[in-house]
Amino acid sequence: MSFDSLPAPLRDALTARGYAAPTAVQSAVLTPEAAGRDLLVSAQTGSGKTVAYGLALAPELIGDAPRLPPAGPPLALVVAPTRELALQVKAELAWLYAPAGGRIVSCVGGMDPVAERRQLSHGAHIVVGTPGRLRDHLERGNLAPAALRAVVLDEADEMLDLGFKEELEAILDETPAERRTLLFSATVPRGIAALAKGYQRDALRIETLSADRGHGDIEYRAAIVAPHEIERAVVNILRLEDARISMVFCATRATVARLHGNLSERGFSTVALSGELSQAERNRALQNLRDGRARVCVATDVAARGIDLPDLGLVIHAELPRDPDTLLHRSGRTGRAGRKGVSVLLVPHTRRSLGQRLIAAARVKATWGPAPSVEAVRARDDERLGEQALALVTEEPNDADIALARRLLTDPAFAAHGPEAVTAALLHVLRGPLPAPEELSEINERPSPRQATPRRENTPLVAEGEEGIWFRMDVGRDGRADPKWLLPFLCRRGHVTRQEIGRIRILSRETQFEVAPYAAARFAAAARKADGDDAHIHIIPMQPVKAP
DSSP, X not given: OOSTTSOHHHHHHHHHXXXXXXXXXXXXXXXXXXXXXXXXXXXXXXXXXXXXXXXXXXXXHTTTSSSOOOOBSOSEEEEOSSXXXXXXXXXXHHHHHGGGTOXXXXXXTXXXXXXXXXXXXXXXXXXXXXXXXXXXXXXXXXXOOTTOOEEEEXXXXXXXXXXXXXXXXXXXXXXXXXXXXXXXXXXXXXXXHHHHHHHOSSOEEEEOOOTTOSOTTEEEEEXXXXXXXXXXXXXXXXXXXXXXXXXXXXXXXXXXHHHHHHHHHTTOOEEEEOTTSOHHHHHHHHHHHHHTSOOEEEEETTTTTTOOOTTEEEEEESSOOSSHHHHHHHHTTSSOTTOOEEEEEEEEGGGHHHHHHHHHHXXXXXXXXXXXXXXXXXXHHHHHHHHHHHHHHHSOOOHHHHHHHHHHHHSHXXXXXXXXXHHHHHHHHHHTTSOOOOOOOOOOOOOOTTTTSOOOTTOOSSOTTOOOEXXXXXXXXXXXXXHHHHHHHHHHHHTOOGGGEEEEEEXXXXXXXXXXXXXXXXXXXXXXXXXXXXXXXXXXESSOOOOO
């Protein structure tokens, strides 16, 4: 498939942008079978889908004419879930339709609605916007839908997840019945299928996701960590990979704020993206990343939706995604347009089974291992610093630098130190700005002997004739020790699973309990680092605990 069948202005735009051949999704929407039909398309992020539906709209917008008609009531409407994605779509369609005289107007939350109304009154060929703002303009009469020939719903599954079902239906109900409806969705759950059935006619189903669903240009890794060392592991991964731009995903705004603060304190140039930021603040954060003033973005899933950062080379899942599609959406921020990327899931050892299920359900292959150690980070630093120092000394110096170097070398105090000291000083200067790597606990990944079958209450978790390691805590019946909270407390305090806790004896003034031998050292180390409301409860081993 090629771009030869497209109108000349679009071919010129594609050539100017360096497009030699269509991507899979672009080829699919340009086939004769797809011409003029409603489309239900599944395509992965970074696959060129914005350009794909821009090209698919060409027959309705241009037809056989050399240029678009004068701008008036819009001919096409594109609905996107977030401001960032809508503005990104506007930028893509603007260059694509520029040679044809296209006028693209955006209508998104967080922007001045009066300015948008003014833009709409001047006419547009394509309007791109978010559901709430578009519905508002329709209800106020600012957006005239009568001339619409096509509507595109981009990332429709995300719009339903964000609760925009009512807005989407209201928008579609206002548009002409004979319009084309192009629905792009990474997945087709029940809600999307119902939307397609209600608002599309004989839609052509197009699926260009690869068999394994993940990008071939993304390397997936899963790093086993102690639950209380997630942030330290993030530090070491950022340091080891040293990507031009990295994105760290968290589940909540509170976690984003805390991790952003901690990374900034450690010396990383970091920005945060979460729901409470104004549009101006979000734009400033993204511009800092693009300009190189920041290299790490800590974000929630919704805040990062639709963001396109071409130099993003690393994605870290500081908190596990809620489902396989979220894993793929997050990871799809990197490995775009032929570039390589790395996606690292931080998996607490107590949630390894969940991590394995997520990766299997996403149908991607991940390499499992520990988070990078201090030694691994420093070894990689040595490689990079050596390369950096070599590049500096082989670079052609200017006359002023040569004159200063000669003066220093003739200074007896300076020359007495020798070339090794001079080189060491250079490396020290280069190493100075680097944040220090963090010490991490060694995680024993040996599975529980009874992991496959749930343990019955008060049954030993070791083989017949063996004993676990016994611990005691200074709360008993007199302190209202309750079996209902004891087991969850021990798992949380010691970073172990329920299967790794054996028999429990509640005495009057203390409670004794058994821990699987292979997990005892890990439990003891974690139990010593008490914090929070339960820090006053002391836990000590009743017998020597050997290191794993």
